[in-house]
Amino acid sequence: MRNFAIISLPGAVIFLFMIAFNCGDKADPFRSVDDPGFKVTYTDQIKVILDNNCVLCHDSEKQGAERNGAPLDVNLDTYENAVAVAERANIQIQAGTMPPTGGLPTELRALFQQWIDQGLEE
Numbered sequence: 001m002r003n004f005a006i007i008s009l010p011g012a013v014i015f016l017f018m019i020a021f022n023c024g025d026k027a028d029p030f031r032s033v034d035d036p037g038f039k040v041t042y043t044d045q046i047k048v049i050l051d052n053n054c055v056l057c058h059d060s061e062k063q064g065a066e067r068n069g070a071p072l073d074v075n076l077d078t079y080e081n082a083v084a085v086a087e088r089a090n091i092q093i094q095a096g097t098m099p100p101t102g103g104l105p106t107e108l109r110a111l112f113q114q115w116i117d118q119g120l121e122e
């Protein structure tokens, strides 16, 4: 009984704190894109999309044939590189021409557009 009180009191305080300050909102990838206040960031949503679909070819660490023909000035492996070519990348993403295997699913295209519209947050 004593142990229970010791463990649960701090836990309850943290829980109430999280509710009061709405913690964790930003990082929740399952919130709808249409939710008002939903914020897309590089760290939470965009990095994984680029890593899984683009970095195979658009990697600043890669050269020559490893790039599969991807232009040397278009890299998507870091936040800075992604921001530098975000508009060009978005043209390809919205047109469904990148990745060359048939483009991204609609939800991911929408996330990328929203990332740009909300100011390319890290």
Ligand code: HEC
Residues within 6 Å of the ligand: 050, 053, 054, 055, 056, 057, 058, 067, 068, 069, 070, 071, 074, 076, 085, 088, 089, 090, 092, 093, 098, 099, 100, 104
């Ligand atoms: C299998 C390799 C490969 C993958 C994966 C790939 N690309 Fe490309 N990308 C290329 C090649 C090859 C070119 C150059 C030929 C072309 O433009 O069609 C290119 C060109 C580009 C360009 C330059 C177009 C321009 O002239 O402005 C952008 C931007 C781009 N890709 C973005 C992306 C994005 C974003 C992804 C992921 C969603 C992606 N690519 C995935 C191979 C790839």
